[in-house]
Amino acid sequence: MDTQAMDAKMGAGGSAKPFEGEGIIRVDNLNLYAGKTHILKNVNIEIPKNKLTVILGPSGCGKTTLLKCMNRLTDLTPDIKVSGNIYIRDQHTGELPVFGAKTDIVALRRKMGLLSQRPFPLPMNIYNNIAYGLKLRGKYTRAELNDLVEYYLRQVNLWEEVKDRLRSPAVRLSIGQQQRLCLARGLAVNPDIILADEPTSALDPVSSEAIEKQFAALSKDFTLVMVTHVLRQARRIADYVIFMYLGEVIEMRPAQEFFEDPREEQTKKYLSGAFN
Amino acid sequence: MNISNHRRTRDRVITVLTYLAMTFVLLLPFALFIGLAAKSELLFRDNSLGQLLFSSQWRPSSGEFGFKPFIVGSLYVTLIAMLISAPICFLSAIHITQYAPRKAAKIVVTAIDILAGIPSVVYGVWGMVFVVPWLGRIAASLGIQSNGYSILAGGVVLSIMVIPFILNILMEIYRTIPKELTEVSLSLGATRWETIRDVLNRKALPGILAAFGFGFARAFGETMAVLMVVGNVVMIPSGLFDPGYPLPALIANSFGELGSIPEIESALMFAALILLVVVLVFNATLRWLIIRVEKY
Ligand SMILES: Nc1ncnc2c1ncn2[C@@H]1O[C@H](COP(=O)(O)OP(=O)(O)OP(=O)(O)O)[C@@H](O)[C@H]1O
Ligand SMILES: [Mg+2]
Numbered sequence: 124m125d126t127q128a129m130d131a132k133m134g135a136g137g138s139a140k141p142f143e144g145e146g147i148i149r150v151d152n153l154n155l156y157a158g159k160t161h162i163l164k165n166v167n168i169e170i171p172k173n174k175l176t177v178i179l180g181p182s183g184c185g186k187t188t189l190l191k192c193m194n195r196l197t198d199l200t201p202d203i204k205v206s207g208n209i210y211i212r213d214q215h216t217g218e219l220p221v222f223g224a225k226t227d228i229v230a231l232r233r234k235m236g237l238l239s240q241r242p243f244p245l246p247m248n249i250y251n252n253i254a255y256g257l258k259l260r261g262k263y264t265r266a267e268l269n270d271l272v273e274y275y276l277r278q279v280n281l282w283e284e285v286k287d288r289l290r291s292p293a294v295r296l297s298i299g300q301q302q303r304l305c306l307a308r309g310l311a312v313n314p315d316i317i318l319a320d321e322p323t324s325a326l327d328p329v330s331s332e333a334i335e336k337q338f339a340a341l342s343k344d345f346t347l348v349m350v351t352h353v354l355r356q357a358r359r360i361a362d363y364v365i366f367m368y369l370g371e372v373i374e375m376r377p378a379q380e381f382f383e384d385p386r387e388e389q390t391k392k393y394l395s396g397a398f399n
Numbered sequence: 400m401n402i403s404n405h406r407r408t409r410d411r412v413i414t415v416l417t418y419l420a421m422t423f424v425l426l427l428p429f430a431l432f433i434g435l436a437a438k439s440e441l442l443f444r445d446n447s448l449g450q451l452l453f454s455s456q457w458r459p460s461s462g463e464f465g466f467k468p469f470i471v472g473s474l475y476v477t478l479i480a481m482l483i484s485a486p487i488c489f490l491s492a493i494h495i496t497q498y499a500p501r502k503a504a505k506i507v508v509t510a511i512d513i514l515a516g517i518p519s520v521v522y523g524v525w526g527m528v529f530v531v532p533w534l535g536r537i538a539a540s541l542g543i544q545s546n547g548y549s550i551l552a553g554g555v556v557l558s559i560m561v562i563p564f565i566l567n568i569l570m571e572i573y574r575t576i577p578k579e580l581t582e583v584s585l586s587l588g589a590t591r592w593e594t595i596r597d598v599l600n601r602k603a604l605p606g607i608l609a610a611f612g613f614g615f616a617r618a619f620g621e622t623m624a625v626l627m628v629v630g631n632v633v634m635i636p637s638g639l640f641d642p643g644y645p646l647p648a649l650i651a652n653s654f655g656e657l658g659s660i661p662e663i664e665s666a667l668m669f670a671a672l673i674l675l676v677v678v679l680v681f682n683a684t685l686r687w688l689i690i691r692v693e694k695y
Contacts, residue, residue: 196582201501233588243579246602246695255597256587292694305583312587 140169141375142363147172147316147346148193149218152207155188157200162188164370166207170363175342177357177378178350180367181398186350189367190318193348194235195221195228211316233260236309238319242301244293245308249285252293252304256312275307279337299330306337317341319349323356335360354394358382366390432675438668441661451669457633464666468633470673472550472643475636476625477618479554484562485611492569497595508570515563523627526556531628538640545640553629553643557618565614572606573599605693612685616678622647646670 140146146169155163163185170176178186191197193209209221211234220226245252253272257263263271272289276282281303285296293304302322309317319338323331338347339360351357357364361378368389374381385391392398442451445462454465495504534555535547576599584594600607630642631652650667 191582194586196585199578199581199585229588229590232586235586237583237586239579239582241579243577243583245580245583245598255584255589259588259593294695308583308587318586 141377142169142171142174145172145212146170147212148348149210149212150189150192150207151210153189153192153209154206155185155192155197156204158202162370163192166372168365168372168375170346170348172212172346173342173344174362175338175347175349175360176363176365177361178348178365178367179352179354179357179393180373181393182352184367185370186367187320190320190348190350193221193316193318194232194237195226196237198228213315233312234315236306236312236314236317238302238306238309238317238322240321241325242298242305244296244301244304247293248290249293249296249304250289252308253311256308260312271311275311276304278310279303279307280333281307297330299326299333302326302330302334303337306334310341314345316346316348319347321350321352324352354382366393368393428675428679432672435668435672435675439665439672441665442669452673455635459660459663459666462662464662464669466646466670466673468635469644469646469649469670471635472629473619473645473647473674473677475550475643476553476557476629476645477615479551479639480557480561480618481611481615483554483558484565484614487558488562488565488569488610488614489607492566492573493595493599496570496573497591497599511563511566514559515567519560519621519623520627522556522560523624526552526624526628530555534640543638543640545642547640548628548630548642549640550629550636550643551639553625553645556624556628557621560621560624561614561618564617565610568610568613569603569607572603572610576602602695605689608685608689608692612682615681619678619681620647620674622651626651646674 148170150166150168150170153163153166154161166189178189180186188197192205193211197203197205205222208223210218211221211231212218213234219231221231245255247255250272253275254268257268257271273282273286276285281300284300285304293301296304302325306317306322322338323334326334335356338349341347342360342362349361357378363375364378364381365375366373366381366387366389373387373389374385376386381390382394385394442464446464451464451466452470453467454463455467456463456465457468491507495507499507531547531552533547534549534552535545538545538547538549580598580602581594584598585591589597625645626648629645629648631644631648632642633644634641636643650670653663653667
């Protein structure tokens, strides 16, 4: 499909770059097949740096898949075929293709933290859940490690709750605490981008709000891409919204515009709850 | 009304039945233990427990029953088998579940299932025809006096028998680890191998211990295949190419001809009791260990 046809398809509101300023992730004509199923169809978007971009869309439209493409977790699934590419912008090295024979996947993944739907603490104690990533990042002395572990636990407001039991298994924390630990763990590898797939859907309202607040705060220094099903949450914290439907990006707009003045038919239906 | 009464009765009957079945299963090991212990009692009239377990004098005709050669023989053969099979199972379980493409993994899994279904006699014959002569030649080339019937032959055949058994359990354990754990570790910038080494193996540790424990118990009691290649000479092996005489082989070999003499019958029951106790103690230790590492 050529670019013009694609622009037409994406509609007036779905221009590939609906923001001023610097983009950090550029998805370029991405198609993804699992076996014979066409899961992502001609996705062209650019994600702004140090903003919170929310991906919305009905279940099964490809949100998780798109997120997993960004740090190549799609590699874990056999028989996935990808065409097109995603580029990650970096001040030092320019644009880095995500899919490419020469791509340093480890370095690429280190640029992005990942927060999944349910927390998955590593089978280690609380301290080592943070230290694991730090040790992959570089050589630190014991004292430096201690300081950094504390720093990141403080950053997610978990330090006071766990400082007396850093050596106890992380799985003994409550689900909400586990999710904050997972966020701290992701931040500890010093990423530019944080990918989050429905990070609050398994949490109680209080923990959910804690994570949400964290995200709003983090979007000053990090690029956040978050999938959510909670429209109110998206309204509260999103800077930009990407709306997907059946594997396609229908529109990407600044959040306020998106909610107050949806342009596409499917978007209107989605916002009115027609897909639930 | 009637129907609901009927259903309630049935519910009660089922509860009782399941309870009885469970009790039966629980009592089995005790029944076994008590039966064997009672039958071995005769042996204790002329021999102390210490003598029975730690003496190497085996002269049934003069009433001397030292089981040490058999115990040591069993332990050696099992140890050799585990030393061979453990690394093979561990590495191939990782490869099959983490690296191999799905189709290749399926083929391997089928092959393993076939291996697991082969009767032990077949392994024994194969061992006699191929492993024993081959080891005999190796021994000759090393200048060691041996016809190949040896604890090493027993260990090799036994290892091949327990590999499918252990491997099946190990693969299941790696498969049940949530994929997200791998994703998490990779997304932190770990390589595939670092992920396996530091995350998956740690998560799998209790299961790995259990798998090797089951394998050990299985190998320790295996009779037929070992008996056919191990030489069955009552002695304490001092090298890999020496023959040995494991406990199960003793029981199987002696039962027909000598089982009618009360003292010998009693000795064989005692041999079975040792087998049972070793396996039980080993399992209990392992369980304790597993609970200790199962905190994640
Ligand atoms: N490995 C796979 N093989 C075949 N189909 C797949 C595979 N992975 C995902 N799919 C399909 O791709 C589509 C998109 O899946 P995806 O998980 O990305 O949806 P989603 O938007 O995240 O949905 P949800 O909101 O329910 O999480 C679904 O129809 C799903 O069934
Ligand atoms: Mg999803």
